[in-house]
Amino acid sequence: MARERHVRLPLLDKVSTTPGRKSLVFAAVLPLLTLLDVFTLPSLRLDAFLARASWAVELVALALLFEHASEKQRRLLILGHCALGSFFYLALVYTTGGLESPYVHLVPTLPLLTAFTYPEESGSAVACGIGCALVIMAQVPMGTASFAQAAGWLSILGSATFFGVFGSNQFRKAAAAQNESRLERARRETLEKLARAELKRTQSERLATVGRLAASVMHEINNPLAFVRANIHFVETEVLAQPLSAELRQELEEVFAETRAGMERIQQIVTDLKGFSHSMDAEEARVCSLGEVVQDAARLASIRLKSVGTLKVEVPAELPQVFITPRRLAQVLLNLLVNASDALEEARVPQGEVRVRGEVLGKRVVLLVEDNGPGFPPQVLPRLFESFFTTKGPEKGTGLGLSISRELVERFGGSLIAENRPEGGARLRIELPIHEPGHEPRKSGA
Structure with a gap:
């Protein structure tokens, strides 16, 4: 059976290189968030700080491993990180008061936040949702939550996971459409440039051919024109040397002058065309x-x-x-x-x-x-x-x-x-x- 090839979109490849950088940013910010406990808790808790610090260490490890991992390994790293992230956040909730913690209200939104953070990987919301579900179900036998409470949390969590997966899929479709549009636009621009270059090349060749032909024609015109000029000068000299009446002489002089002007006009046109037939690049x-x-x-x-x-x-x-x-x-x-x-x-x-x-x-x-x-x-x-x-x-x-x-x-x-x-x-x-x-x-x- 032929294996289905997994085709990566250039836009998604660009996005998939960012989780390592995101992890380092989050790792630097997490310990600083301990300052929030000053405003939300009666006193600072060491175990809450340790939970954040452990989470930051995991993020740094993710960033280091991500740089040298293959595409398949990167996907597994993201999924594992999303699951671990849910455990760390729920540990933070547990250390800051459990159901009374000010951070407990964000638990149902964790799959959505994860899908927003890693939209290129649709399984990130599922991994986070599973991690949160396991921790919530563990609260029933531990006695920290009733079955009804756990069922309510799981239903909200399931809805958030569904919408997270849906949002990730929509992002991928939009990215694919955008990438296809960009490729199509680039293809059209390339074809237009090729057509323009081909037309310019064809016109240049045609002009070069016309130029060479014009140079040959002008050479052929110049030779008989020189003969005509010499013959007209000879005829003018011979005719005007004859005894003529003043009226006829004046009329003949005007005819010869107009003839010379016409030949000079032809000569000027030939000269101008000769100049244009030369290569302008030279x-x-x-x-x-x-x-x-x-x-x-x-x-x-x-x-x-x-x-x-x-x-x-x-x-x-x-x-x-x-x-x-x-x-x-x-x-x-x-x-x-x-x-x-x-x-x-x-x-x-x-x-x-x-x-x-x-x-x-x-x-x-x-x-x-x-x-x-x-x-x-x-x-x-x-x-x-x-x-x-x-x-x-x-x-x-x-x-x-x-x-x-x-x-x-x-x-x-x-x-x-x-x-x-x-x-x-x-x-x-x-x-x-x-x-x-x-x-x-x-x-x-x-």
Whole structure:
């Protein structure tokens, strides 16, 4: 026949290690309780003190044995201690007057007190109840109590033992439920962390792949772009060298100027994408101007914003410098700008506008990314930075953009806060500490 395994709950294991400590505390307090006799007895009694002292010695012995005992031995020690404890208490009652003792009124409650003291062991109340019952029944042949008195005491004692056992069982069930709930919560948190880490890893791999692909595409664009630039310069030189009317020459010069501007625009976009395709982890934090970072992010975001609204950048060049990783902050700004454009597009705002403003607030530099869209719904605002929370469809968002953005900003002592503008629309506030020479902020993450 297979043996049933006794599974210990972690919470109960923690509780079961405390009886040794409880015993030492009770052993230290018991002799001091002799002072109660001054107020409850006509005079101090040596035999009552000896009863308490013997009980204290038993408690010390329990504590010493408990530390080196196995689980089964610990359970037997608790049961034996509960039975002995009832004998010692009844000895105290006997030495202080028997049925006339002021301590006799606590006898029926001993199983309950024992169950309360050792709730992890349901047999403690039974052991105490049996010990008390044996002493009470011994009083009948000794002539110190009648059969009716003993029967009354035993009935009360039996009730207290029953409720003590019931309370211990309820404690164990509650402890088991609490432990199961804690394990389930820990399991869910672990699964959530694993899912978040897996999603971040997948996105990192995808971004790395896109970055490598973008680098290859940009290399392929740069080569023909150089040919086009050279050929346009050759054609411009040859055409303008011909005898032309003033009106035609001016018109051709404007066409060539617009063509050069278009090629420069393509070149700038390729350069910006090339910078973002590089690994940001390879870049060290440094002192930089926010204006440059905002301009880099704005150039890339303008491609997305062009179809939904206008982008206005109001970042003064004289803003104090900050200590950050420029590409990380540019990534944050680009994410906020793209989110703003998505909100304007989804709400179909007729004259959409996204504004990036910079200002100084005390010892911090503030960047405000605002739009004139519908703003954040009240029920969404408190959960905006939760991982995997998104109001976009699965094809547009994963719910990690704002969470990662806040993490990136906080790594350099900053903060990212979302709010609604009083005049309508959403506002994302980035606050960064002003760089003080010789006081580089400590990063909170890699």
